[in-house]
Amino acid sequence: MNQFVTLFVGGLFLGAIYSLVALGFVTVFKATHVINFAQGSVLLLGAYVIARAHESVGFALAVALGVLAAAVASVLIDAVLIRRIRRADLGTLAILTLGVDILLATELSRRIGTDVLNIGAPWGSDVTEVAGIRVATSRVLAGGVAAVLVAGFWLAFKFTDFGIAMRSAAEDGEVASLMGIRLNRVAATAWALAGALAAIGGLFLTSFPAAGVTGSVGLLALATIPAVVLGGFDSPGGAVLGGLIIGVVSVLTAGYQEELSFLGRGLGGVAPFAVMLLVLLVRPSGLFGTREVTRV
Template sequence: MSNLFGLVLNGLSLGAIYALIALGFVMIFKATHVLNFAHGSVLLLGAFVVGTTHDRFGFWLALLFGIAAAALAAVLIDVVIMRRVRAADLGTLAILTLGVDVLMLTELTRQMGTSILTTGAPWGTDTITVAGANIPVSRVVAALVTVVVVAVLWAVFKFTNYGIAMRAAAADGGTADLMGIRLNRVAATAWGVAGALAAVAGIFLTSFPSPGISPTVGLVALAAIPAWVLGGFDSFPGAVVGGLIIGVVTTLSAGYQGDLTFLGRDLAQVTPYAVMLLVLLIRPSGLFGTKEVARV
């Protein structure tokens, strides 16, 4: 029972990181209806900047550099590429982001080579014990940051002009444009915020117990896609719930891999997608998604 409790706690803390990534997917989709598959490379860029600058500037300043770099990269993807083809169908837009992802990942891989970078995070390899279960401090901090981010986003979208503008753009972009809402500004802001969230998630994703920052991190980040789809493409609460579910499923699958060998190897990499498919068979729009949202 204690083993199960520990796995669930670690799964929830991992799910908090997936939730941060999934929130970025939702931000972009609500503002522009783009399925952004370049999100993993943007996350890797933010982590890479932190990994290459923390020795010189210290962790916290390097973190600001990483967040700024990821946010700027995301905005440039929108302004330079996506804005020019905004009227294209969802499939074309998704393929474009895949192309951007390949280009970014290739260049970042070339820059890193075979090196494994570290984040220089102050929590290091520290752990805390909760009811006999050891949890990395990085995961605890990630959970706390996720709570703060969700609260801030809720307040922004509930009480600010930008929140009203985004809700209007998501509901009916054409009418919002006629009412004077600057859709390009809304889109660029959404991409920038999503990039910043990706950089923050990247720090936790590459902290202990992860071995560090490597080119594979961008692919690992895409494990948040099942969380995004499971919760609903356009739902912020869904991104959080989906992230927590996928985190727990992944951790339990890895923890009990030895007892489930008949299902094959690397079960933890498969089960998130299996859960996603099962939920979509029952609720095609996800747990909290809007039914009218178009799908690719």
């Protein structure tokens, strides 16, 4: 029982980080209908900038720089590339971001080389004990930051002009622009937010207990794809829940590997995708995704 609780809590905290990255995916998709495969390398860029900068400017400023760099890079992808072919179909746009991802990830991993860059977080390897369960302090912080960001996001989405603009852009772009909403500005804001969320996700994915920033950190964003899909691609709430589910599932399958060994060992990486397929069988648009209703 104790093991289950430990695993479950550990999974939730890991899932909180996935939620942030997944939220970035969904924001971009809602505002511009792009599946952004470059999210992984933007995450790596954010983490890389933090790791390189923290020794000279201090941790807090380094985080600000990393978040800024990721946000700017993300906006540039939209403004320089995506905007030119905004009307292209989903597949084309997705492959375009994939091309960008290959470029950015190749250059960053070349710069990192064999290094394992320390992210320089002041909480280091501290551990927090809550009700007999010991969790890395960085994970607790990640959970807190994620909760605050998600709540802020929700409020902004519901009550600010940006939120209304974005929702109407997602609903029907042409009508929205007729109503005087500047779609390009909405798009840029959404991409900037996604970049910032990726950088923060990257910060926590590379601090303790992870080793640090390596060339392959960008691949971690792949783990959030099942989260986004099973939550529903256009649902921010779904992305958050999806992230938590994926975190818990992957930690639980790893922790109970011995009991699950009849399914083959090393399930931790596959289980999220299997869960995703099962959910899609029952709900083809994910848990909270808008169902396409066809009226004749």
